[in-house]
Amino acid sequence: MDRNLQDFFQRAQVELEKFGFENWDIYCTQEQARDISWRNKEIEDFKESSDSGYAIRILDKQKVSLVYANNFDLAKITKNIENAKFILDYMTPDENFKMHGKIAPPLTQEEVDLSFNEVALNKKIQSLAEFEELLFAQHPTIKKIEQIGYGEVKETSFYRTKYSPILEEETTHYGYSADVIAQDGEEEESGSDFSYKRKFRDLDIAALAEKVAYNAYSMLHSKPIRSGYYQVVLKNDIFAQFLSTFLDLFSADKVQNNKSVLAGKIGEQIASSSLYLVDDGTLPGQLGSMLFDGEGTPAQRTPLVKEGKLSGYLYDLKTASKDKVQATGNALRAGYQGSPAINPTNIIVGKGQSSYEDLISAKDQVLVINNVMGMHTSNLVNGDFSVGATGYLMNNGGLITPVKQITIAGNFLQLLSNISNIASDVESFPYHGNIITPSVLISELSVSGV
């Protein structure tokens, strides 16, 4: 912790102790980031940032207030704490508001990759030039590159309550993205993908270039197919997007406020008996891992679905108090300005025995979905969805045609119940929660095309 931050924590503590509140907490984050976008053999946009900020919450007489700032001037800190005290009077009390007392400091964290500082900027810029060449070299139809980007983030977060020491955790992530266009005569299709890792050295631009290009050229000459019910493979990326969209159904906050169809269903069969779903913030090296959440609760492993049966919800301190259970370490902060809110860490789907090739070679026709659009329009309370999609129509393992301009529709829980096979091609996708999942075969899904 640098000197300025030490001064901040000290000043905040002195000011907060003047009032004798029952409890309080301080969350603070320091972030450095770089984003480079590349086009036509040169940098198009370069952005670097170094930003920090804090939030202070006060808990007193069953009320909680929150103030935030990124201005660390000592006079402003004092002023802000006075503001927090002022606001407290107006808040609505709730007996379930809780903050931790003593917190055991977490075990030392795993090695942090410091390539943010240690790998020269030149080398990163050079890698974008290589990435561009690799993309063009993938396939003769790749004629245009809309965008290539590199991003890196180094973040340190700090947390303490009135009674705890200051917890500290440093994380990094690095990644590339690209968006290309494949052309064949009048036909034009775009394809994009990205890859983010905790460690710079784990990035593989050659593998990413292959995927991005394939996403574009494999869709050339795609067309709609007939409406009807199809056996469908959701590629790991797409199943990750479905899970990410509907994970709020597992939030205790939504369950307690009657905004989830999973309310009151613990122990009930909600999915195919082959499905296992776990939230695990302790996995080494994963993008969703953390030592402690935004309320200081240590990260942990929480089974959500076991053999298709609902086995748990995700809790913060308030919802856990209401249900008289333990918090699950899922009270995440989105920046320093927001209150902690229930969100997934890493979501792991238990992998199956089959390969991806087995899935797409399933008997008769299989529609493989490789892209969906408009997931956010889904009904997040009951799980209904109707989204645009593209993919490939297969027959006994052979490609019939790439497919576009279709809509797939159904219900998320029905989809989980219709899982008939799970592959072993596990990858991680940093969406809302870091989703670690293989591809899945769905026995039946409604498709509207022509």
Added chain:
Amino acid sequence: MFGLSLEFSQKLIDILLSKGGNFADIYAEEEELFSFVVENNKVKAIKTGIDKGLHLRVLKGNKTFSAYTNNTSELGLQSLAQNIAHSLNDIQTQRSQVAVLSDVAMNSLQLDYYKDTLENFITQSKKIYQQSPKIGQATLSYYNAHKSVWVINSNGEACQDNRIYNRYTVNVVAKDGDITQTSFEGPGITGKENIFLLHPLQEASDNVVARALLMLKAKPAPTGKMPVILLGEAGGTMIHEACGHALEADFIYKDTSIFKDKIGTRVAAECVTVVDDGSIPHQYGSYQFDDEGVAPRRNVLIEKGILKNYITDRMNADLLGIPLSGNGRRESYQSKPVPRMSNTFIEDTHMDSARVIDSVAQGILVKRMGGGQVNITNGEFIFEISEGYLIEKGKITTPIRGASMIGNGPQVLQDIAMVANDKKFIAGVCGKYDHVPVGDAQPTLMIKELTIGGM
């Protein structure tokens, strides 16, 4: 600014330009804000924050090299500036010219000041529920921000702008059996005036409640093409969305706007004059200087139907070789400025609004517009009608619900047949990339033909 000396700012600009680039600037900001939400007669949330930050930028043709931070230590800033310069990696260097800047301290929020406001809002909320058992939910919010902005650039220009924003919203959901109607008002102002004197809370609440209850009795809208009257009080969302964005110079430069290469040509009916003006006192989209230090002015975009000007920021004005209009705006120190509207409106004519309304025998009269969406590449738009009426045999009759207006921006500009003299500004927030406050307005006008869609 933040105790950064002018000499040091100068030095930073020199570092920024040390490896190339044709322009550099430093943007600094301090902001203190207070906001609250009252829902179901209770305080649902109160938010207060104290933020500051700097954005350093170098422009080189159509490329941007930038950095932002809240760490205003000289060492930290120098290292950021060096990284930016390093990423340019050119040989030519340029030195900045010397600027002069006064240093004015930031106002501090005094929360005691809001005590009465909070209590008034809770009282008002209770009054709303008492008006009818059909009121399902009332949500009231208030927002006050003090923002100081400093800009210094390599042309030797420097300026400061102190902005005060005040806005409140009243949102009501009314229910009758299976029918649900929502209604909304959200006045906003800039400057030191008292918003509750300019826009009384009681009046806004009465309007919202009356509209929600009225719309419960509304009939489903007819669909198809028909003449439409937009009243002055409907607000200028359509002119902002369906016309204004397509006049922003970045879309012109990137060739994604229908108005590219159309300067000097007829793009609207002769009765249509469209203006963007960030210098109007009190309006929600007003400022003394934009976020690149350029003073706003009355910028006539379309004059009597002829396209005259675009909306510019520094980079795109330079790239296109056109004048600066004072529209380089950004949400905060974290974002780069882009061309954005301020207060955008269709100008009044001398015609009385009654004459415009009387011109339609069969059609739709729109008293309030809701949200919408527009595709700036082809100008296609859709807007909800939150309060509308049928016009039958020249008389305003039944309220309609669930209706939307569907059309094409450039086509509508041609199809405006009459414009009155009663424009009224409405506060809003524009969401291009990030969010900035805007105002928009139009007088009562008649559109020969628009598609009305139902639910």
